[in-house]
Amino acid sequence: MGGKHILITGGASGLGLGCAERFRELGYHLTIADLNQQAAQAALAALDKRGDAQAWLRAETVDLSDPQSIAALVRRLLARGEPIDVLVNNAGIYPPSNRRETAEGRELSFAIAHLGHFRLSHGLWPLLRRAPAAKLITISSLVQRSARLQLDDLDFRQRYEPILAYQQAKLACLLFAVELQRRLAEVNSPIQSYAAHPGVCRTQLGSNRPLGPQDSAWQRFASAMLRLGQRHIGQSPQTGAEPVVQIASTARFAPGSFVGPRWLFESCGPIGVSPLGAAARDEGLARALWTRSEELTGLRWRFD
Template identity: 40%
Template sequence: MTPSNSRRILITGSASGIGLQAALQLAASGHRLVLADRNVAAGEAAAAQIRQSGGQAEFRALDLGDLSHIRAFADEELAREQPLDALINNAGLLPPMRRATTADGFERAFGVAYLGHYALTARLMPALLRSSAPRVVSVSSNSHPGGRLDFADLQLERNYQSSQAYTNSKLACLMFAMELQRRSDAAGLGLLSVAAHPGISSTPIAAGWKSENRRRLMDRFEVFGYDTLMRLVGQGAADGARPLVLAAAGADIAPGGYYGPTGFMQARGRPGLVRPARKARDAAVAARLWQESQALTGVAWPALG
């Protein structure tokens, strides 16, 4: 890759798992990586691993569960006055069986995986628009059809279930990607917004979730179900990262498109364009989600309204 083709790409949740594997693959193709993660030791080690392999990478600490930290992170990035060619909103978590909240009081999965990235993308928009071909990739899941966005209870304060919290956050991420494309098109910004998902992939996040949720009998049943599914149709993190890499750096990417494994049930296989659930394509719900998210985070989008 020539220096003119090398893109500066920021990946959240890139200290391990899918995010790290995406970073390794992108760095091997000559792109310049900014790794962002709350785990400082692992993030610095990941950046060092890429540099030792001849790639270009730096690490910066980011806690997506804290809006004040997101603002400080973005302010530092904007002060560098460098173009940001692509942002991969990858960080996420498997929610605990008992409801937990972020520093700002949001349900943890929704707050980190969705609202945190909503705020981060808004604040990094000036850096993205310095690029001649800016791109935002929002990471969803093939479980997003199970999501239900109840605007009377977005934070699941009345009826919390960990699996529902996860699918809600991933449905929101997918709808955000499509709505961002609609708004970019309307404003004539030239930004490409897409979504991607890794299929069913083994990651350290899943390992941590299993360790945390072996206490109650019902929790152990859910862990057993996850393990069984992984054995039957799962794939490694390196393969799971391939749709993200395609979405972030591939040619002929469809605006507002959704990329994932094209094999059985989108669980594994060659990465390509896949079809999201009908509910994810509801523009009216996506527009309301955008407005609700703006109100919750207090983050404005001067370029988009």
């Protein structure tokens, strides 16, 4: 894999860092894009001690909930002009106990996981096109099976529940990956889109959950239990990265596949194609989300 360039969002910790460590060992040039600049620099220092010394490492700061921050990152990367062979849309949060929204008025977890990556992928399209056969890998989750997409209230202004917001955000990630591949196939593009999930994986998702002074004692207790569970239950981030690594480094899976572990209710084990839930199989829903995402971001994609 020497000479290939991979960009990972949320690459300073958790699953993103697990992916970075695996790709570093494979000899990829590596760019980590993360909100936490200090953590990203610490990750680079650790990554520098492993893998191919000829492969370069970089860290970039980006807030995926902020369109201006995304645009600034895109400008910096376009100015460098280096092709991107693999883009891993990984960054995300577990929603706060009380609803939060971005400056644009979007629900925070949906804005980061879906709209942020929608914007970033669109902005980096020229660099993906410069690679011989680029791949986009968008991280979803097993919760997609029970998720629903509220097209009439994507921001949960009517009835907010953190778990429902999380499920919707991860379903949106999956629908984006599937619909993107459908559009790419229509024009015979060499770029390929995939979705992946890590199974049950130990990450900092719970530790990064935003808290606020208005959180009740129960909400704080639930957040503490989430942090504890995420820290001690499941596979390591390096093992959880295996679906992403296999998509990026092999031709094993058909474009548009949803890839993850297949044992114990898809929590661990050998990697294969995971079935899509009912909502993720709905082509009309995928198209509607794409149209709505273009409206919300003001972006129009061209694949020719």
